[in-house]
Amino acid sequence: MKLFRDMNWPSKLAFGCIVLLCLMAILAPWIAPYGYDVQDVVRSYEAPSLTHFFGTDALGRDLFSRLIYGCRISLSIAFLTAFTSLIIGTIYGTISGYVGGWLDTVMMRIVDILYTLPSLIVMILVMLIFGRDISGIFIALTITGWLGAARIMRAQILSWKNRPFVEAAHSIGVPHLRIILKHLLPNCAAPIIVELSYQIPTNILAEAFLSFLGIGIRPPTPSWGILAEEGWRALRIYPHLTLFPGALIFITMLSFNLLGDDLRDRMDPFLKNKI
Amino acid sequence: MNKTIKILLSTVLTLLAVSLLTFILMKLVPGGPFDTDKALPQEVMDALNKKFKLDLPWYLQYLDYMKGFIQGDLGPSIKYPGVSVKEIIMESFPVSFELGVYSLIIALVVGIGLGILAALYRGTALDYTSMIIAVSGISLPSFMVAAIAILLFSHTLHILPAALWDSPAHKIMPSIILGLRPAAIIARFTRSSLLEVLGLDFIRTAKAKGLSRSKIVAVHALKNSLLPVLTIMGPMAAGILTGSFIVEHVFSVPGLATNYIQGVSNRDYPLIMGVTMLFAFVLVIANLIVDLFYVVLDPRMKESS
Numbered sequence: 001m002k003l004f005r006d007m008n009w010p011s012k013l014a015f016g017c018i019v020l021l022c023l024m025a026i027l028a029p030w031i032a033p034y035g036y037d038v039q040d041v042v043r044s045y046e047a048p049s050l051t052h053f054f055g056t057d058a059l060g061r062d063l064f065s066r067l068i069y070g071c072r073i074s075l076s077i078a079f080l081t082a083f084t085s086l087i088i089g090t091i092y093g094t095i096s097g098y099v100g101g102w103l104d105t106v107m108m109r110i111v112d113i114l115y116t117l118p119s120l121i122v123m124i125l126v127m128l129i130f131g132r133d134i135s136g137i138f139i140a141l142t143i144t145g146w147l148g149a150a151r152i153m154r155a156q157i158l159s160w161k162n163r164p165f166v167e168a169a170h171s172i173g174v175p176h177l178r179i180i181l182k183h184l185l186p187n188c189a190a191p192i193i194v195e196l197s198y199q200i201p202t203n204i205l206a207e208a209f210l211s212f213l214g215i216g217i218r219p220p221t222p223s224w225g226i227l228a229e230e231g232w233r234a235l236r237i238y239p240h241l242t243l244f245p246g247a248l249i250f251i252t253m254l255s256f257n258l259l260g261d262d263l264r265d266r267m268d269p270f271l272k273n274k275i
Numbered sequence: 276m277n278k279t280i281k282i283l284l285s286t287v288l289t290l291l292a293v294s295l296l297t298f299i300l301m302k303l304v305p306g307g308p309f310d311t312d313k314a315l316p317q318e319v320m321d322a323l324n325k326k327f328k329l330d331l332p333w334y335l336q337y338l339d340y341m342k343g344f345i346q347g348d349l350g351p352s353i354k355y356p357g358v359s360v361k362e363i364i365m366e367s368f369p370v371s372f373e374l375g376v377y378s379l380i381i382a383l384v385v386g387i388g389l390g391i392l393a394a395l396y397r398g399t400a401l402d403y404t405s406m407i408i409a410v411s412g413i414s415l416p417s418f419m420v421a422a423i424a425i426l427l428f429s430h431t432l433h434i435l436p437a438a439l440w441d442s443p444a445h446k447i448m449p450s451i452i453l454g455l456r457p458a459a460i461i462a463r464f465t466r467s468s469l470l471e472v473l474g475l476d477f478i479r480t481a482k483a484k485g486l487s488r489s490k491i492v493a494v495h496a497l498k499n500s501l502l503p504v505l506t507i508m509g510p511m512a513a514g515i516l517t518g519s520f521i522v523e524h525v526f527s528v529p530g531l532a533t534n535y536i537q538g539v540s541n542r543d544y545p546l547i548m549g550v551t552m553l554f555a556f557v558l559v560i561a562n563l564i565v566d567l568f569y570v571v572l573d574p575r576m577k578e579s580s
Contacts, residue, residue, distance in 0.1 A: 113292045118554045120517045124539055125300040205416060209517075212418055213524055213536060228418060232525075239426055246419030253414035261410070 011262035014255035021252060025072040032065035037220045045238050054244045057230060063241065066222040067248055073223040075252075077134065077207050081141040082199040088142065089149025090192060094180060096150070097157030108154065111147050119144040123206065124215050132218045137210065141203050149195050156188035190267040197260035201253040208249055224249050286559055293555040294341065294548070301547050302333045308353040308542040327353055329544075340548060350545035354538075360549040363534055368553065370440055371523070371530035374449055375515050381454030382461055382511070387504070389458070390465025395492065397470065405462065412459025417518055420452050421525045438527040445526075453522045457511050464507060469500040502573055505565060512561035516554060 007015065024031060033053075040060035048055045054063035096107040123140040130136040160166065161184065169179050204224075210216035211225025212232070219226055224245050231241030309315060309323050324330045328339055343350055349360040393405035428448065429437035436445050472478065473496055481491045520532040527533075531550050538546035 113289050113296075116289050116555050116558055117293055117296060118513060118516055118551075118558065120520055121297070121535070121551055121554060122300070124536075125297075125304060128304040128539065129300065201414070208416055208418075209521055213520060215536075215539075228416075232418065232422070235422055235425065236430055239422065242418070242422045246416060246422060249416050250411075250414055250419060253416070254411065257410055257414050 006266065007262055010258050014258040014262075017251060017255040018259065021071055021075060021255075024068055025075045028068045028072045032062075032068045034062035034065040036066045036069035036222050037061065038065075045234070047238075048240060055238070055240050057241055058234065063227070063244060066227055067224070067245060070222040070224045070227050070245070071248075073134070073217070073221055074204055074207055074225070074249075077137055077141070077223070078200045078203040081138055081145055081203050082196055084138075085142045085145030086149045086192060086196055086199065089146035089151075090153050090185075092146065093150040093153025093155075094157055094184070097154035098161060098176070098180060098184070100158075104154070108151075111150055114144075114147055120206075120209070123210060124213075127210060127215055132216065134217060134221075137207060137217055140210070141206055145199060145203065148199070149192060152191050152195055153188060156191060157184055160184050160187050194260060194264045194267060197256060197263050201256040201260075204249065204252060204256075282563065286563070289559060290552070290555060294344070294552055295337065297548060297551045298333070298337045298340070301544060302336075304539075304542065306542055308544065310542070327351070340545070344552070349549040352543055352546050354541040354543045354546070360545045363546060364531070364549055364553060367529055367531050367534050370528060371519060371532065374440075374446070374453060374519060374522070374528060374530060375512075377446065377450035378454035378457065378515055378518075379511075381451060382457035382515075385454070386458040386461025387465050387501070389462035390504075391469060391492070391497070393462070393466040394469035394473065402466075406466070409459040409462040412455050413463075415455070417452055417456065417521045418525055420455060421448070421522070424448050424452065440526070440528045440530075449522050449526045449528055453515060453518050456518060457514055460507065460511070460514075461504060464504050465500065468503045469496060472496045472500040475499075498572070502569070505568055505572065509558075509562040509565045513558055516558070 004012070004015065038061060040056070042060065043052070043056050044058055044060040046052055046056040046060070052062050052064065054067065056062055057066070092107065092111075096104045122144050126140040126143055127136050130139050166179060166183055169183055174183075207216060207223060208225035208228060211223055212229045214229065216225050216229075217223055219230070227245040228242055228249070231238070231243075231245060235242050307329070308327075309320060315323075321330070328336055331339070340350060347361075349364065352358045352360050352363060355363075389405045389409060393402045393409075396402050424435075425437045425448070428435040435448055436442075437448075439445055440449070469492075473492075478491060478496060481495050486495075516532075519530065520536070522528065523530045523532040524536070531553065534546065535550040537543070538550060
């Protein structure tokens with residue numbers, strides 16, 4: 001609660017937006033006036049009106065409803081992959097930093113090499129291997145997403161593992177696992193939470209990019225990226241079909257970025273110089 | 276000398292690992308280059324597979340590819356008969372390179388400029404405006420900017436073409452849109468870095484000496500504050516590369532990313548490999564250049580590394 005009270009007003013607003021978006025995702029079937037795949041070909045390409053707040057698409061589907069359902073898909077992909085890749089990265093980085101020696105060298109070398117692979121290229125290939133559905137995009141984003149967390153975690157562990165209080169714990173025979181869980185991880189939490197707040201918008205954008213390139217999850221599942229891509233085909237005549245999904249992605253990314261900046265500034269003054 | 280060999284060796288090893296990883300991933304993708312709506316007769320398939328050596332086990336294919344790669348032969352394109360991957364890359368790389376360089380210049384000029392302004396006028400409306408622009412630039416998906424730009428400049432005002440890459444007019448929108456996100460990142464970075472340097476002791480000394488504000492910033496603070504900005508230039512190159520996928524797609528720019536996506540959807544294996552290797556190579560080189568600059572600009576780095 002204290003965390004919320006100390007926020008500056010942009011991040012309070014951002015936090016509000018995120019809560020609203022989450023509620024929208026959870027309550028989608030009750031909020032959306034129409035189903036996401038209800039077609040009404042007679043009413044195709046309708047301009048925004050009172051019956052269809054954001055207009056309709058080529059098949060007469062209600063864009064407002066589809067955006068609400070898209071919120072569900074896009075946010076759950078972003079949250080799920082961000083959490084999973086952070087957990088993987090944290091475990092990997094902790095082992096690498098804590099054990100040290102040649103294992104550390106080898107493990108970090110692997111991370112360096114994976115960093116050299118352009119992430120979008122890996123995502124595209126992985127997406128095609130595992131299929132263009134939710135599980136495919138989940139694997140694609142996780143495989144590329146854990147590297148940053150692994151590096152941060154290793155650096156954190158390295159800077160904490162030789163401090164006197166850890167040495168003291170060693171000297172009285174505390175087992176390694178307990179030292180990691182009780183003494184090291186709590187001290188390394190701040191930068192990881194900050195990383196999480198940046199990983200979520202990165203994933204939202206990546207999902208939108210993949211869908212936009214025609215390699216994302218398949219329609220009719222309406223993710224925001226899919227909606228923007230579908231709209232793009234009719235950009236000149238019906239720009240609202242691209243602009244509404246785009247604006248929603250923008251607001252979401254902005255909220256997460258503002259919140260992330262604020263978290264970073266307050267939780268970890270040493271990280272201020274990161275992007 | 277010793278260090279040069281070490282760097283060279285690690286570069287070669289990295290590229291080798293990248294090639295192997297990409298090859299494995301690429302071969303794992305279901306489907307093949309000869310999958311068409313109407314199935315080809317088995318004999319034709321066998322002959323085609325034999326011609327492109329696709330009947331061999333994957334590791335032999337990899338070795339065969341690498342043998343050619345070392346000799347500068349990137350193999351034939353499977354989808355476009357008679358055209359080599361090298362020719363495709365020679366044609367599209369200059370386009371992507373040009374686009375990347377323009378957007379990098381835009382990103383550096385706009386980013387550093389905004390960052391300096393924000394830092395010098397810290398806490399004023401100018402600072403807030405610059406930083407709102409920057410955080411928006413990071414949050415705006417590039418297709419959204421592209422949509423607005425195309426609607427405004429091509430569709431309504433008719434002053435800029437909406438697609439392709441011919442005249443200078445074609446190059447304005449893609450370059451700016453690709454440079455937007457990097458510019459925003461650089462602006463935020465420059466601001467925080469400059470503010471940090473401005474708080475250091477030697478700046479106080481310079482002030483005490485009676486130097487003018489502009490001289491302090493231009494001569495003393497800027498050089499030191501741009502060093503950390505340099506460190507993100509490596510990842511930035513990667514970011515521009517990623518962004519180029521969307522920008523090339525949206526503006527139908529005939530660059531590497533466009534060819535890569537086509538290669539992937541056609542399962543044109545040599546084309547996928549060729550473009551990926553080139554991307555990885557560019558990224559490795561970008562990081563090397565950054566390291567090099569760093570040592571030149573900050574002599575302290577020489578001893579520590």
